[in-house]
Amino acid sequence: LLWMGLLWMQPHKEDRFIFPVYPLIILAASICIEQFENFIPRLVRLIKLKRDSVLYIRSLLFYSIIILHGILSISRSIAIVDGYSAPIRLLTHSNTTKTFELEGDKHLNICIGKDWYRFPSHFLLPQKSQLAFLRSEFRGQLPTIFLISYNHFNDANKEEMDRYVNLNQCDYIIDHDSENPSELQPNYSEQSRIITSMKMIAPSKRSIFRSFYVPFLSVRSNRYTFLHLLKYTKFVDVENK
Structure with missing residues (x-):
């Protein structure tokens, strides 16, 4: 509870921040199930059921937990694939169909703006390409290539302006259709x-x-949109303020 309380107070939350207490969550769930199982004989005596009912209720509890856990796990997996797998599917499809047009030794700039946090992995980018960031309304520190001589990092999650490229430097852009577009997005x-x-x-x-x-x-209940892979043609430049 202490760890969850501290995490809840943070403005930026991610599932991976919970990993230190995963063993404690499993332990707490196991203790809860065991205590509930030990309570079953008392419940049987309290409502004056037959002693044979203890085994039946314990079996019912055991299978109910397994079935409920299975249903929730399958439901969660389908929700992730259905609603959140678009970035992986987009880049995988583009690579397998050779969508990216490579020109000799030229390196492609594949840009991403407001969807920077959706980018799955550099392993899904084609050879001779690199990820580049367009400035959006996000004001935190974006990742970059780590070099020993590179010192443009900070420990306060403040924006670093050298992360961005100009729109005209992009060969491709990954972007979704937003219901509330803005000048920077x-x-x-x-x-x-x-x-x-x-x-x-x-x-x-x-x-x-x-x-x-x-x-x-x-x-x-949910609203859907489309994540696009866009080819550079003629963009309206966005001022990097």
């Missing part, structure tokens, strides 16, 4: 050629159906 798909698109869940209000897939209800 436009919908680049309106200004360029769409190469590939993948459906993904749109940023919206919190809902249990975003975390767990429920047939029919999730589709009706």
Whole structure:
């Protein structure tokens, strides 16, 4: 509870921050199940059931926990694949279909702006390419290549302006259609050629159906948009303020 309380107070939260207490969560769940199982004989005596009912209730508890855990796990897995796998599927599809146009020894700049946190891995980028960042409304510190001689890092998560490239330096852009575009976060798909698109869940209000897939209800409750791979044609430049 202490760790969860400290985590809840932080403005930036990620699942990986919970890993130090995963063993304690499992231990607490095991103790809870054991205590509930030990309470069953008392419950049987209290409501005056037959002694044979103890074994039946324990079996019912055991299988109920397994079935409930299985249903929640499958529901969560489907929700992740359905709503959040678009970046991986987009880059994987683009690589397998040789969508990226490589020109000799030229290195491609594959840019990303407001969707910087969706980028899955450099392993999914084609050879002779690199990830580049377009400035968005995010004001924290973005990652970059680590070099011993490179000292443009800070321990306060403050924005570093050298992370960004100009829009005209981009060969491709990864971007989703936003319902609320702005000067720094436009919908680049309106200004360029769409190469590939993948459906993904749109940023919206919190809902249990975003975390767990429920047939029919999730589709009706969630809003979806498209994540695009865009080819550079003619973009409206965004001023790097």
